[in-house]
Amino acid sequence: MMMIVESKRQTEIAFRPFEPLAHQQATRKLASIEQLIEQAKYDEAKREAIDLIHQCLQGLRYYQTYDWRFLRSIVSVGYLGWIAYSLLFIVNTYVFEGGSRHLTSNIAPATKPEASSSVATRRFVYSYFDRRVLSACLWLLACWPWTLAASFRSHHRMLIGMWQLSCVVTSIFPLLPVEKGDDIMLVMAGGMATLVVGAVYLVKLAPRLHADASYNHSYYITLWQMLLIIVSMITTASSVRRLELRQGLSWWNQVAGWMTLGLSLVTPLLTSRQAQHYLHRLATIFLAFSPTFILLSISYPFRGWG
Known part of the structure; x- marks a missing residue:
């Protein structure tokens, strides 16, 4: 107690x-x-x-049950945000678009997507009770490219292969037990994998996505985000070590953790004023949330020992 x-x-x-x-x-x-x-x-x-x-x-x-109201509020706000975003997309795409529409002619083509969406929604709800449903959905998504045109598959074999590999690898995690002990090596491996993704983007994709004028800016932003990931890995490893020894979190650990968390989440907001390629924006958001996941990988009892 x-x-x-x-x-x-x-x-x-x-x-x-x-x-x-x-x-x-x-x-x-x-x-x-x-x-x-x-x-x-x-x-x-x-x-x-x-x-x-x-x-x-x-x-x-x-x-x-002390945090239940707070947690429920976060989940509710998240769902309401997605509902509002989906509603804005529908309104901007179908309501404000000019031209006349014939409702009866659009019912038949919309039946199949509506049925698929309904089935998918029910599966996701059931996944709260059996997480293996998520793995089955990911396996179906891995097979989805085979329903596309043969010409598209022949011209994008690498893209399809990466898609299928990503779906299969992701499907492993819902099959793992929810309750498991802390494994700092697994956390560090995840951080290293994130750094590898950032390095691949920096070397392979960034030079092709940006003109010479904007490449330097995106280059330094990506390096900055990778540096924050490294700091979060060091901070997490040090925090776990001190908590295992019952030494509590030092002032440096707390300051470094909060500063890394804040700076990583603010960085995408500071770089969103100019037009960007969607892949660069996706990479920026991906790298921005990585320090958060690394810092929060310490179990709840560990966080309380500080």
């Missing part, structure tokens, strides 16, 4: 403890029970102990 309280106290803003056991009340109740036992008042000690047990169970329930 005390570890949970300290974890919440150090990770929550405006923390509100469980009042029946706050302010050392649990310690005083334990001392009272021990005193009753020493005085041979066993019935009273038993009643006090049972009452304390019930309060501890209520306290555990309180702390387990």
Whole structure:
């Protein structure tokens, strides 16, 4: 119980403890029970102990559900954001577009996409109960290029191969157990893989996507983001090491973590004023969120030990 309280106290803003056991009340109740036992008042000690047990169970329930409202708010805002974005896309594409439309002639072509969307939506909902559904969906997506025209497949074999490989590799993760121990080597391997992707983009794609005037700008932005990824890897490794030794997070770890988190998320906003190739924008967003995932890879109990 005390570890949970300290974890919440150090990770929550405006923390509100469980009042029946706050302010050392649990310690005083334990001392009272021990005193009753020493005085041979066993019935009273038993009643006090049972009452304390019930309060501890209520306290555990309180702390387990402490973040539920916040987490539900985040999920709800995320869904509302996607709904608003989808609505704007539909309005801009189909409502504000000029020209006359014949509704009856468009019903038949729209039936198949609507049915596919309905089936896909139901599968994603069911994936909350069985994550293997996500793997099956990814396997179907890997087969999707074979439904395209033969001319397209012949001219984009490399692209199709990378698509299928990405789908198959991604399908492995839903099959892995959700609850697993901390593995800092796996986190570092993920960070290195992200750096490799950034380096490939920098060497192979960036020179072809930008004119000479804008290449230097995108080059330094990508290098900056890769540097932030390296800093996040070092900070995470150092934090895990200190927490394993029960030394707590140092001032440097906390400052480096928060600064890396903030700078990585702000960088795409500072570089969005000029027209950009969509692949460059995609690479920028991908590299921007990598430090966040690396820093948050430490398990929740570890974060509370600092």
